[in-house]
Amino acid sequence: MERPPCSGPVRACERWGAGGSADSYAEPVTPDPRSVRCHVVTGKGGTGKTTVAAALALALAADGHHVLLIETEGRQGIAQLFDTPPLPYEERRVAVARGGGEVKALAIDVEAAFLEYLDMFYNLKRAGYALRKMGAIDFATAIAPGLRDVLLTGKIKEAVTRREHGRPVYDAVVVDAPPTGRITRFLNVTNEVAGLARSGPIKTQSDGVMAVFRSPQTAVHLVTLLEDMPVQETADAIADLREAGLPVGSVIVNMASEPLLPAAALARAADGGLTAADLTSALSAAELPGGDQLAEGLVAEAVEHARRWTAQDALRDDVEALGRPTVELPLSVGPIDLGCLFELAERLEGHLSTEAAA
Template identity: 80%
Template sequence: MSPDFPVRCHVVTGKGGTGKTTVAAALALALASEGRTVLLVECEGRQGIAQLFDTPPLPYEERRVAVTRGGGEVRALAIDVEEALLEYLEMFYNLRRAGRALRKMGAVDFATTIAPGLRDVLITGKVKEAVTRRKDGRRVYDAVVVDAPPTGRITKFLNVTGEMSELTRSGPIKTQSDGVMAVLRSPQTAVHLVTLLEDMPVQETADAIAELTAARLPVGSVIVNMASEPVLPEAALARAVEGAVTGADLAPGLAAAGLPDDPALAEALAAEAVEHAQRWAAQDALRARVETLGRPLAELPLLPGPMDLGCLFELAGRLEDHLGAEVAA
């Protein structure tokens, strides 16, 4: 990545269940290190960010949720589509009062229901506004991290404004649409994909990379989440993968540990060892497949216990090492 075009808009996507919201939050903390200010944007109205940072549900307002070393901070915004539409009407048409009347009539909800693409237009427009916002000649945010829709919808979500631009020849809508796509297709944006070492998430990641590339949207890193380490030594792991571990092999160790001589227990433990080793081998094969996707690769460990702020900072440290160029930009 050229230092003249540091990534400032980080879009995080992944198949449902891969932990993309957790990764987005950890990435925001990593980017906010050393005194930087980062906005973390939630698009889907699930209040997942509030839960991770143990705060009350977020309103349509940018609020600080964490402080990092060097005085950096992460602010969070849960986008409310109705409020975003009112803001849009005021910004481009000076019609906020009329927009409020439309909301009372239920017209805003009706419009976003019958035209779901409108939601994506409003959300990506708000993201672009945050990325480019300036105050006193300086950018308000050093980076914006977007907890985006899942991989199956990410290309359509990011490209919907470009499709709208093609339908309009002039006016504020086309100007806004062109401005959004100029940011999303530029080197200052990167779409990061979160996956697990499982068949379906890896396949969806590969499909999404192909779709994003075809739509001329910039692909960033692939982040393997919840990666586990083998519990067996390398030599024992190789034997177990081949199914060559038996209860008789484990009996001396069980005796040394003071456990009763129980052949059934030994055989059950041997079966567990074989299953663990074969599962690890399958994950390792998927890791090799992820590497063939040709994107920078990061791995985040499977952490024990519930996810809390301490866990987020631990994951942020891993991402800070991986995304050193972006963090230093």
């Protein structure tokens, strides 16, 4: 990725760090949907947070906007969703949205980000390459996992605040972030580092990153399923984020299924009131083979569906009790492709419009 020339630590701090003190945002903030530019997407493993992040990027890119979609976990999930070759450490266009908007994607390579960091702050580009040949970078990030998160969050902040000709390069940055179990530590890691360094580039960078993450221009969106564990993890993550002073955005219920039976039939099936005898006459009238055996199988499936739906519907109350704006995305019956992403993006676009107007 091309970047403007760096003229020593002052220029580097402007890009990777400066932006205010982390202590300026001691209280939790509520993000204003109209001003959010950094959308962090997290969720329990298996909830589809990468899919949601990709769809959100498409929604934000509509009407001619420029959006950067950042992957932090090195799984190349974004490349798979957009059916492109593995992403290098540079920003590449992966989709065009309605109205000429575009989505670019970046898979952050920790080693490359470390070399970039050394070059920007300390003019140690050659030394950095020597460290890489020695395997020192891999060693450092392995024994100090927090260093990896510092590099990732620093790069995210740089993308959010980058400007050209007096305006932001990207209208929005969407981050496919780590799971809910470690999202607060991931976003708050530079604050911990800042406590270890009282001055210098590291302190400046840490304060600048936290100034962005704790400001109203950031929103942490949580993806969940209508299942007990994901909903509970979402509730725990919201509590942790608020305690850390990080702004919580929307709760996105992914893969929500629709009821296949009318409300009265659902309630009857869930209560065990549906029997094979109720279906036998209808099956006979339709001249379907199978008789009692088919009727019993259909009843079993209906009861299972009704009870699963009832349990999921009860969890909607728990999601609503979290007190955050909520949107549901439907369960896809086929593989997730670009067409499916655009359909999900339309749902999210409507949610974003509603939130901005509220």
